[in-house]
Amino acid sequence: MIRPEEIKMSAEETGKWGMVINQDICTGCQACVAACAMENNVTFVGEEDSGYGRSMHWIRIERFWEGEYPEVKMTPNQPMLCQQCGSAPCEPVCPAFATVHSTAESLNLQVYNRCVGTRYCANNCPYQVRSFNWRDYERPEPLPNQFNPDVTVRRRGVMEKCTFCIQRIHKAQDKAKSEGREVADGEFTTACAQACPANAIVFGRVDNPQSLVSQLAHKGHGVKHLEELGTLPNVTYFKGG
Amino acid sequence: MADHKHDAGHAHSEEHFREKHLMLDPLPRGVMNDMVMESMTGKPTWKFWTVVIVLSAIVAYGLVYTWAKMIAEGIGIAGVNRPSYWGIFLVNTVFWIGISHAGTFISAILRVFKAEFRRPFTRAAELMTTFGLVQAGFSVFMHMGRVWLSYWLFPYPNQRMLWPNLHSPLTWDLLAITTYLLSSTMYLFLPLIPDVAMARDRSTGWRKSLYKVLALGFRGTEGEWAHLRNAMNIFAFAIIPVMFSVHTIVSWDFAAATRPGWSSTIFGPYFIVGALHSGMGAAVVVLAVIRSNMKHMNYFIRGEHFDAIGKLMLIISMAWAYFFFNDYMVQWYGGDKWTKQLLHFHEAGPLGWMWFGMLICNIVIPWAILWNAKWRATPWLVSTVGLIINVGMWFERYIIVPISLTINRMPFTWRMYNPGAEIPLGIGTLALFILLYVLASKVIPLIPVWEVQEGQMAHELKKFGRETVVSVSELE
Numbered sequence: 001m002i003r004p005e006e007i008k009m010s011a012e013e014t015g016k017w018g019m020v021i022n023q024d025i026c027t028g029c030q031a032c033v034a035a036c037a038m039e040n041n042v043t044f045v046g047e048e049d050s051g052y053g054r055s056m057h058w059i060r061i062e063r064f065w066e067g068e069y070p071e072v073k074m075t076p077n078q079p080m081l082c083q084q085c086g087s088a089p090c091e092p093v094c095p096a097f098a099t100v101h102s103t104a105e106s107l108n109l110q111v112y113n114r115c116v117g118t119r120y121c122a123n124n125c126p127y128q129v130r131s132f133n134w135r136d137y138e139r140p141e142p143l144p145n146q147f148n149p150d151v152t153v154r155r156r157g158v159m160e161k162c163t164f165c166i167q168r169i170h171k172a173q174d175k176a177k178s179e180g181r182e183v184a185d186g187e188f189t190t191a192c193a194q195a196c197p198a199n200a201i202v203f204g205r206v207d208n209p210q211s212l213v214s215q216l217a218h219k220g221h222g223v224k225h226l227e228e229l230g231t232l233p234n235v236t237y238f239k240g241g
Numbered sequence: 242m243a244d245h246k247h248d249a250g251h252a253h254s255e256e257h258f259r260e261k262h263l264m265l266d267p268l269p270r271g272v273m274n275d276m277v278m279e280s281m282t283g284k285p286t287w288k289f290w291t292v293v294i295v296l297s298a299i300v301a302y303g304l305v306y307t308w309a310k311m312i313a314e315g316i317g318i319a320g321v322n323r324p325s326y327w328g329i330f331l332v333n334t335v336f337w338i339g340i341s342h343a344g345t346f347i348s349a350i351l352r353v354f355k356a357e358f359r360r361p362f363t364r365a366a367e368l369m370t371t372f373g374l375v376q377a378g379f380s381v382f383m384h385m386g387r388v389w390l391s392y393w394l395f396p397y398p399n400q401r402m403l404w405p406n407l408h409s410p411l412t413w414d415l416l417a418i419t420t421y422l423l424s425s426t427m428y429l430f431l432p433l434i435p436d437v438a439m440a441r442d443r444s445t446g447w448r449k450s451l452y453k454v455l456a457l458g459f460r461g462t463e464g465e466w467a468h469l470r471n472a473m474n475i476f477a478f479a480i481i482p483v484m485f486s487v488h489t490i491v492s493w494d495f496a497a498a499t500r501p502g503w504s505s506t507i508f509g510p511y512f513i514v515g516a517l518h519s520g521m522g523a524a525v526v527v528l529a530v531i532r533s534n535m536k537h538m539n540y541f542i543r544g545e546h547f548d549a550i551g552k553l554m555l556i557i558s559m560a561w562a563y564f565f566f567n568d569y570m571v572q573w574y575g576g577d578k579w580t581k582q583l584l585h586f587h588e589a590g591p592l593g594w595m596w597f598g599m600l601i602c603n604i605v606i607p608w609a610i611l612w613n614a615k616w617r618a619t620p621w622l623v624s625t626v627g628l629i630i631n632v633g634m635w636f637e638r639y640i641i642v643p644i645s646l647t648i649n650r651m652p653f654t655w656r657m658y659n660p661g662a663e664i665p666l667g668i669g670t671l672a673l674f675i676l677l678y679v680l681a682s683k684v685i686p687l688i689p690v691w692e693v694q695e696g697q698m699a700h701e702l703k704k705f706g707r708e709t710v711v712s713v714s715e716l717e
Contacts, residue, residue, distance in 0.1 A: 053322035053656040062653035080651070089499045095411040096393050097403065114403075116393055117316070117386015119326035120411055123646065124498045128324055128654040132386065134317035156315035157386025226650055229499055 015086055015234040016106035017164050018206030019193070020216040021079050023239040026200040028061050028077035035195030036081075039165060041151045043137045056131035058082070058162040059192050076239050079201065081192070082129045082162035083225065084108055086232030090121035090130065098159070105169065106234075110161055117157040126226045127233075130161045164203070165190040185211040206234060254709045255702055261545055264357055265711060267697040268540075276537040277436075277686050278443050283536055285683070296676040303669025307662050308383050316386055320661035324654050325646040329663035330384030331494075332638040333670060335512070336519065337377035338418065338491055339634060343520025344370025345425060345484040347550075348432075349477045357713075358549040360696045361541040364436075364689045365531060366524050367429040372677045373523075374422045376670040381418075383666055410493045417483075417490040424483055428476045434459050434469060435691040451684070488513045495641060501579035502645040505572055511564040518561045518603065519634035521554045522627035527678070529624035531687060541688050544618035551617035554626070558607040565603075583648040591657065592644055595636045602633025 036042060036059045045054050059081040066073045088108045090099050098115040101108060122130040136156045147153065150167040154160050172188040185204050193201040204213035216222070222236035259266040268276075311318050321328040347366040351359035382388050394405050394415050405412045438459040441452035459465055492512035495503040505511075525547065532542045572580050588596045606629050616622050643658040681687075703712045 049317065052659075053324070053654070054317070060653075062651075064653070078653075080653070092406070092408040093410065093498065095406050095409040095415070097406045114393070115387070116390045117388075118384075118411055119321075119386065120409070120494075120498075122323070122326045123500065126499055126650050128649055128651040132323070132326065133315070134321075135315035156317075159386075 014207050015084065015232070016205060016207050017084065017169065018204070018213050018217065018234040018236070019081075019164075019190075020202045020213050020222065020236045020238065022200045022202075023076035023078055023237055025198045026061070026077045026079060026196075027198055028063060029197065030061055031195040031197060032059050032079060032192035032201060033057050033061065035191040036162070038146060039148055039151070039168075039191035040163070041147050041153050042131075042160075043133070043139065043154070044143075045134070045137050049134060049137075054132075054134050056133070056160070058129070058131065058160070060129075078237070079192075080127060080129060081235070082108065082164075083127055083231065083233030083235045084162075084164055086234065087230060089124045089126060089229070089231060093120040093124050094118070095120070105166065107164055107166060108161075109166075110159060110163070112152055112154050112158050112160065115158045117159065119159065121159060126229055126231065130159055133158045133160065185213075255704075258702055258709060258711065261543070262700075262711075263361060263541060263543055263545070263693065264696045264700040265702055266540075267694075270694055273690055273694065274439055274443060276540065277688050277690050278440060280536040280538065280688075281440070281683060281686055282444065282448070289679070292679055293676065296672045296679065299672035300669055300676060303665040303667075304379065304673055305669075307665045307669065311383065311662055311666075312388060316384070318662040319384075319666075320659045320663055321384075322656060322658060324649050324651075324656060325643045325658035327384065327646065328643050328658055329639070329660050329667055330380050331642045332635065333380040333663075333667050334377050334384075335491055335638045335642070336635055337373045337380060337670070337674075338488060339512075339516035339519040339638075340523045340631075341370040341373035341377065341421070341425070341520065342484060342488060342513070342516035343524040344368070344373070345428070345480055346517055346520060347524060349428070349480050349484070352473075352477045353481070356549075357696055357700075358546055360692045361688055362524070362528055362546060363432065363692065364429075364685070365527055365687050367425065367432075368678065368681055368685065368687070369520075369524060369527055370425045371422070371429055372674050372681075374418065374425065375677070376674050377418065378422070379670050379673070380667075410490070410497045413490045414494055417487045421483055421487045424476070424480050428473075428480050431469065431473050431476060432689055432692065433685065435461065436686040436689055439690060440686055485513060488516045500645070500649065501577060502572070502583045502641070502648070505568055507564060507568045507571065511561075511568050514557060514560045514564050515634055515637060518554075518557045519631050521550060521557055522630035522634070525550050525554070525627035526624045526631070529620045529627075531682070532620060535682065535687070538688075541693065544620070547620050547623045548614060548618040551611045551623050551626075554607055554623075554630070555611040558604060558611070558630070562604045565600075579648065579650050583645060586648050587640055587644065590644070590647075592640075595644070596640060599633050599636040599640065602629045602636065606630075606633075 037044075037057065040058060042058055043056055045056055049055070059079055062078040062080050064075045064078070066075060084107050086106065088099075088101065091101055091108060094100075095118060096114055096116050098111045099108065099121045100111065117132070119132055122128070122132060133154050133156045148167075150171070168188050168190065172183050176183045176187075185208065189203045190201075193203045202213050202216055204211040206214055206217060208214060216238075217236045219238075222238055224233045224236055227233065319328060319330070321330075344366040347359055348363040348370075352363065382391055385391055393403075394412065396404050405415075407413075434456060437452045438456040438461065441449060441456045444452060459469075489509035489512065492508035496505055496508035498504060528542055528546065528550075532538045569584070573584055587593070607626055610616055610622065610626050647655060647657060649655070699714050701712050701714070703710050
């Protein structure tokens with residue numbers, strides 16, 4: 001019998017940044033979706049395209065139910081976002097190196113200005129969390145005033161996805177570096193976690209056993225989605241705990 | 242050199258042989274050359290111009306205007322969505338690459354195996370390869386979100402030392418298709434040289450100047466023939482593995498992905514057989530059209546040729562059925578729950594009629610018709626079967642690409658795909674294919690005259706007692 005602490009995991013397998021999502025306390029209020037769109041300049045595609053499966057959300061609340069109407073039982077909401085896989089299926093298939101792995105941050109990066117729009121990465125993403133800019137969507141006044149200056153605005157024909165708010169990560173790291181210290185746990189968080197009124201989303205360092213996210217992730221009943229594919233996802237879900 | 246004179250009062254069976262087989266029905270070389278020249282240089286009829294104008298209009302709207310609009314406004318005007326990120330664009334890419342396989346198959350494999358019936362239609366098949374690949378190229382480039390940056394997929398020197406990602410099946414695909422396009426174009430050109438030289442010696446004006454350039458100064462000396470034969474031999478052998486690898490690599494675009502219904506190890510050979518299936522079907526359609534619309538083609542393309550291709554079509558259809566069954570069986574037996582959902586969706590989903598249609602078009606109809614020698618030798622019937630096979634193979638690719646993409650491991654994202662701008666774009670590529678062919682029929686000799694003449698020299702009808710026997714001498 002091997003005890004969990006004896007298992008040596010490589011840096012890639014452990015990851016660096018991770019998230020714990022508690023589905024039991026998620027109310028499905030969509031605050032994370034709105035906050036993410038504001039933070040990351042995610043575009044609004046309008047009613048028609050949205051209804052046709054072209055909504056561009058880096059995080060979405062998946063709602064499921066059991067049974068046939070009217071005997072319907074709702075199951076817990078499932079916030080779904082890029083799982084920042086340690087071994088991501090989206091990465092090797094891009095012919096232009098537009099989707100690459102950051103060894104420094106252990107994140108999956110999307111290089112917008114290198115993307116030529118083959119959409120292979122989105123086909124190969126088992127979580128279906130990539131959004132494609134099908135058009136140059138309109139952004140009527142005064143919406144352009146709320147652009148986040150830290151994040152690139154994407155144009156048509158480019159793939160995009162959740163970055164774990166990498167601009168916030170870098171800001172916190174820069175600040176900590178200038179003050180000559182490490183980034184403290186809970187010093188900053190992603191937009192979705194910040195906006196969640198139920199605190200269902202917790203973000204932090206998974207490679208630091210002291211951090212809240214590690215403590216939660218190792219509580220025992222966490223589940224990683226589609227782990228059987230060997231994607232090494234960095235988001236842990238709690239349901240029915 | 243054989244210029245056989247046959248007795249006037251030949252037996253009935255000899256007449257029968259001549260009527261049936263081009264190789265046994267020789268004409269003087271000058272007459273045959275003139276026939277081919279006339280089929281090409283004859284004054285275009287109003288029918289020809291109508292076809293050209295209609296096709297050009299379709300190309301202008303379907304391909305040029307719609308593509309320009311899609312570049313300007315984004316892929317949004319097409320029907321692709323999440324989860325069907327690839328739609329008819331990739332269906333058509335695979336379809337056209339499939340069509341292009343028949344050219345190499347007929348020309349290279351049958352040449353290497355010295356199948357005599359190939360002689361009059363190798364050129365027609367090779368042209369199909371090149372023009373089909375052009376459409377495949379259009380189809381794959383038009384699906385790109387930022388096609389104006391597609392040169393990033395090529396390994397060109399740049400300041401940031403960025404190379405294409407050689408881990409990506411799409412990069413392999415691009416390299417394979419480019420190799421195939423270049424080699425098949427060269428392979429089209431080599432056997433064309435003697436015919437172009439023949440045309441140069443029999444034409445005036447702009448034609449003469451054009452053929453003069455294309456013929457590369459070919460005069461037909463022994464040394465020139467030796468060089469040409471060497472080059473053709475090398476290409477005929479070398480292009481066969483290229484042909485096999487191209488469609489295997491195209492299948493890896495799907496097979497290498499982590500998707501239910503796609504990650505299937507049998508996809509390589511399954512795609513090759515599928516390509517040959519649609520390609521032979523297309524070849525037979527092209528031959529029937531050429532035969533009924535161009536002068537003197539009745540002489541060159543006969544029932545025996547439809548019969549021979551019909552046999553190949555029947556065998557390929559059986560091979561396709563085997564691979565289809567194998568692919569389905571192994572995926573179903575694997576018991577993966579998503580694959581099971583997907584297979585059920587294929588046959589019982591809203592587009593289940595397409596799945597059954599595919600089996601009817603690809604298996605039932607060819608098997609029901611092509612077993613009969615008499616029916617096989619009937620051009621309109623075999624070409625109709627060829628057309629039906631192509632519909633079936635298009636269905637097959639449609640099932641593999643957008644329908645299989647509908648089902649994934651995230652049920653929340655399941656959604657049907659409705660084509661939009663893909664339809665005019667697809668029709669535009671079809672029209673461009675036909676247009677290129679129609680125009681080429683006026684410039685390029687569609688019949689490799691020298692190859693036919695060479696075959697006719699080698700064949701001879703001999704009489705042994707009462708029996709007429711076909712004797713063949715080995716060339717070279």
